[in-house]
Amino acid sequence: MRFSGSHRTTYTYSDEVFLQPHKIRLRPRSDPGQVLREYSIHFTPEPEGTTDALDAWGNHVTWAWFSGRTSKLEIITRFVVDRLRANPFDFVIPTPEGEAIPPAYAQDERAALGPYFSSEPGPGVVRLADAVAEAAGGRVLDFASTLAERLHEECRMIVRPTGSPMRGEDTLEQKEGSCRDLAVLYIEACRHVGIAARFVSGYVERHPFDAPRELHAWAGVYVPGAGWRGFDPSQGLAVANRHVTLATAGQPAGAAPVTGSFVGSNGATTTLETVIEFGVEDV
Secondary structure, three states: OEEEEEEEEEEEEEEEEEEOOEEEOOOOOOEOOEEEEEEEEEEEOOOOEEEEEEOOOOOEEEEEEOOOEEEEEEEEEEEEEEEOOOOOOOOOOOOHHHHEOOOOOOHHHHHHOHHHOOOOOOHHHHHHHHHHHHHOOOEHHHHHHHHHHHHHHHOEEOOOOOOOOOOHHHHHHHOEEOHHHHHHHHHHHHHHOOOOEEEEEEEEOOOOOOOOEOOEEEEEEEEOOOEEEEEEOOOOEEOOOOEEEEEEEOOHHHHOOEEOOEEOOOOOOEEEEEEEEEEEEOO
């Protein structure tokens, strides 16, 4: 599947402000399941300078720094991305121990995966994870799939444009949450049973009819013999070729699309508008 589109992010300030350096994570990743064909990024106002780098999680980031004052910051990215993996289960787990919960990760991998085990789930999340693990017969892939399906069935997805993700316990109690809330709940449940899990941000083809497109979030789990594989609890499925990955991290803040601050007069405020447009075609 080929995704071709653009993403406009506009910050409007109530007074002229001085922009501190900003970090942008809007460049789609290239990996075995996804190839970035074209990409560009443009700023208004023009930055004093930019540099591209990899962050601590391996995401491509653009740092931009500015001079002078402005009442608006606009970031426009354009992209063409090919998603290659039509079958999300195109692998074999090499050992019975790798199929179990918790999976038997290789020693060198377990050391690298340390940040993806850290979690403090509430009692409701613990009960949920234990129940799903039992229903899945102690098998990692059955757990990952069943958990995504169960959260999709039991929790209503809502649109919450701003704000940090809620704790998994709160989302579970309310039986509703944004895609990022459901992703955090999913990650907490995975980590409780010993499955390495990470937060993923990006785009998804499917969205409500006539609704504006938004950034999407889901989870990734690390499977022996397969590496990182995506599961989307807001849609109840394993991720294949209808999602585009922008950034991944052990914590949601590490996958934030834009991070930065400003200095202005006392009481200066900001409003945020995003417009995401893309088309999808078979290639």
